Amino acid sequence: MENPRKGEQAMKVLNLYFTTTGNTTKVADQIAATIAAGGHQVDTIRITANTSVDLLEYDLIFVGSGVYEWLPGKPLRSLFSRLRQNYVARGEIRPGSPLRQGKTGVVYCTYGGGHTGVNEAIPTAKYMGQLLEHLGIPVIAEWYLVGEYHGKLQRFSTTGRLGDISGRPNKEDLRQLAELVQGILKAQLPEINS
Numbered sequence: 548m549e550n551p552r553k554g555e556q557a558m559k560v561l562n563l564y565f566t567t568t569g570n571t572t573k574v575a576d577q578i579a580a581t582i583a584a585g586g587h588q589v590d591t592i593r594i595t596a597n598t599s600v601d602l603l604e605y606d607l608i609f610v611g612s613g614v615y616e617w618l619p620g621k622p623l624r625s626l627f628s629r630l631r632q633n634y635v636a637r638g639e640i641r642p643g644s645p646l647r648q649g650k651t652g653v654v655y656c657t658y659g660g661g662h663t664g665v666n667e668a669i670p671t672a673k674y675m676g677q678l679l680e681h682l683g684i685p686v687i688a689e690w691y692l693v694g695e696y697h698g699k700l701q702r703f704s705t706t707g708r709l710g711d712i713s714g715r716p717n718k719e720d721l722r723q724l725a726e727l728v729q730g731i732l733k734a735q736l737p738e739i740n741s
């Protein structure tokens with residue numbers, strides 16, 4: 548685990564996510580735990596209709612959602628639409644989207660892939676990444692985690708393109724996720740590894 552060195556500033560991390568059936572919560576919880584164990588401050592926010600947040604207050608931003616009809620959930624899309632308008636009004640989204648030094652984004656989704664596999668999740672990750680990139684925050688990773696279907700669509704958990712995805716994300720998925728998060732933390736503090 549990469550802890551910030553003594554005297555080195557811990558990062559301020561945003562862990563913003565949307566879920567309807569709980570799979571993405573498991574992922575967001577693992578991200579939060581891994582970041583906190585790395586000695587950084589993390590704000591975890593589950594998006595609802597009333598969520599407000601300023602992405603520009605953070606050094607490192609994780610945004611995640613389940614995939615619903617190929618896109619993030621509506622509350623996330625509404626939030627991103629409000630934020631985009633707000634940042635345009637504040638002059639924070641500029642032509643050419645100049646890069647902001649010291650800011651980094653990661654987007655991820657949990658998806659069932661019942662019809663076309665990961666292809667139906669890609670629009671979700673790309674959608675979420677665009678607000679960050681418009682703000683000049685580079686998206687350095689897109690993660691696609693398999694998430695079982697709950698409720699009426701449950702049968703797709705065993706009959707879809709990805710085979711039997713019951714119980715996912717499972718322990719092993721979350722273990723691998725923690726390694727990916729550690730890799731992102733390492734990438735933010737390269738001097739520690741030199």
Ligand SMILES: Cc1cc2nc3c(=O)[nH]c(=O)nc-3n(C[C@H](O)[C@H](O)[C@H](O)COP(=O)(O)O)c2cc1C
Binds near residue numbers: 694
């Ligand atoms: C109403 C609904 C629509 C869904 N649509 C898609 C879809 O278009 N593509 C896909 O890959 N998975 C789809 N899924 C599966 C979910 O993306 C997957 O189970 C995800 O992990 C759900 O995240 P959550 O539990 O955090 O809400 C859908 C699930 C539901 C309940």
